[in-house]
Amino acid sequence: MSAYADLRAHLRQTAALAEVAGRLGWDQQTVMPRGANDQRAEEMAALEDVLHARRTDPRLGELLEQADAPDAVGDAILREARRDYARNTSVPARLASELARVTALAQTAWEEARAGDDVAAFLPWLEQVVALRREEGQAIAKGGDAYDALMQDYEPGSDAAQVAAIFDRMRPRLVALRDRILGAPTPPALQGHFPAEGQMRLAHDLARRFGYDFNRGRIDLAVHPFSSGSGSDVRITTRVAEDDPFNCLYSTLHEVGHATYEQNIAPDYALTPLGHGVSMGVHESQSRIYENQLGRSRAFTGWLFGAMQAEFGTLNIDSPDAFHAAVNRVHKGYIRTESDEVQYNLHIMLRFDLERALIAGSLAPRDLEEAWNTRFAADFGYPVDRPANGVLQDVHWSVGLFGYFPTYALGNIYAGCLNAALRRDCPDLDAQLAAGDLTLATDWLADKVQRHGGLRPSVETIAHACDGTLPDETALLAYLDEKFGAIYGL
Structure with a gap:
């Protein structure tokens, strides 16, 4: 049970940090001053570095192998944690960080482009986001369909x-x-x-x-x-x-x-x-x-x-x-x-x-x-x-x-x-x-x-x-x- 308890502690702290990252995203879309956008992108990329390191920590992999679930809830926690670990260890840290940084900038670029009906202004950002997400999908898919791999982030089990x-x-x-x-x-x-x-x-x-x-x-x-x-x-x-x-x-x-x-x-x-x-x-x-x-x-x-x-x-x-x-x-x-x-x-x-x-x-x-x-x-x-x-x-x-x-x-x-x-x-x-x-x-x-x-x-x-x-x-x-x-x- 000690491996399961250690696993739960690791997952809990990671989830708490992910909530902080989510709050940064909420702030960006509601009350953040526009001039803070470049700095916010760096902040979100830095936090993603920390999250990715925790989500791919080899010790987490060891705990997932060693842990025994005490009940049906524990079985479900292990099921979801193992799926997440397999997905996250497929994505290089560099890519995870760059996605966080670029999408933070791209969102503000989209807001401005939408307000001005200016597709051309948003296009360079869209090209970067598509390229990064395609790379991520290919990394997760391991030779399978990249889009199917990306769908698992939102509807696991579908294709x-x-x-x-x-x-x-x-x-x-x-x-x-x-x-x-x-x-x-x-x-x-x-x-x-x-x-x-x-x-x-x-x-x-x-x-x-x-x-x-x-x-x-x-x-x-x-x-x-x-x-x-x-x-x-x-x-x-x-x-x-x-x-x-x-x-x-x-x-x-x-x-x-x-x-x-x-x-x-x-x-x-x-x-x-x-x-x-x-x-x-x-x-x-x-x-x-x-x-x-x-x-x-x-x-x-x-x-x-x-x-x-x-x-x-x-x-x-x-x-x-x-x-x-x-x-x-x-x-x-x-x-x-x-x-x-x-x-x-x-x-x-x-x-x-x-x-x-x-x-x-x-x-x-x-x-x-x-x-x-x-x-x-x-x-x-x-x-x-x-x-x-x-x-x-x-x-x-x-x-x-x-x-x-x-x-x-x-x-x-x-x-x-x-x-x-x-x-x-x-x-x-x-x-x-x-x-x-x-x-x-x-x-x-x-x-x-x-x-x-x-x-x-x-x-x-x-x-x-x-x-x-x-x-x-x-x-x-x-x-x-x-x-x-x-x-x-x-």
Whole structure:
């Protein structure tokens, strides 16, 4: 047992240092002065040097060989720690440090390029990030597919061929549903001026109702909303557009889904390999079910309609049903994070194919904008109007998150399965949602998914919550057909 105890101590300190690195990233995207960027890049690279040394320490390898798990939790800790050690020892320290430094600089370059619609200014940084991540993927893959290797950082056990097959099954149904919807009368959109202060008051209220613990978190503003941290320090960000309150409110709900997952993990798992969400797909299942199946449901939007009137006065939408239709309005647009549920996965499919090509080397970064614009016009039927609405809209590639995008679609699939199970188990759910009470739903998710952290692999986590049923896209597609068929009278 002494090897296991020594292993736990080593992992705990490494995890604590990783949380410090995460806080540096949060600070960079929220309150850091712009002039500090170059120094911050050096700080993050230095900390990554320390983390990489701990994660690849030969003594850690010896402990992993010697340690015996005392129970099922210990078995899971060893499983995850051994997987991480194999991955980390495949990556040279120089490469890990350089990735931390370059992505810190590239993120700020992306923010400036996005603000100025200047693809050329971001291109040199993108080329560096792609080259470094390709090198990393090749090192981890050891002769296998580099993109598949990178996917393991976000959805262990998945691969690109598996995801592509799922997308091939989903795409015809989604396109057919979208086309039927766009052929029907379009409900009115919410219009008006919604002051930032009122949006943020309502965002804080929504976060509390959905279970976010402000004693262990906070909400700030960022260019691209995100959640950061674990355990007793989990922070979220949102953004505000005074002509579009749904952007703020539903971005907040999305990030609250991520954050409550982290806050609700069993305290005994803190600073262990089980002390965070098991995969980004499962993480996205929480953010998407909070945002969509709960937050955009007819029952909850009926309550939100009253809350919006109380905060902003008379709206141009005059009934709960019309408000529900406005919240779920399917419309033409460019931005993934502002997309409706029907078209969202089509945005993911575009990015998945392009980033696979970038890592494979069949698409050069200099040709990415043209490839994006061509694919977008083919998939959505209209041209991209500006780079900020096209290839520059997402932060992910600037910070090296290649292999991350498919987890959004997997999260939608998992959320569809969880929603079906939740409604079977909680037949009175809509009555609570209509009162603005999320307790029944959030307690169910905390018990079935969130408290377990990384105890089980991702597919097993969802199956466990759904009485053993393995997840697939069937429940999601049925939910979309039923919901939007009712809204649009299809």
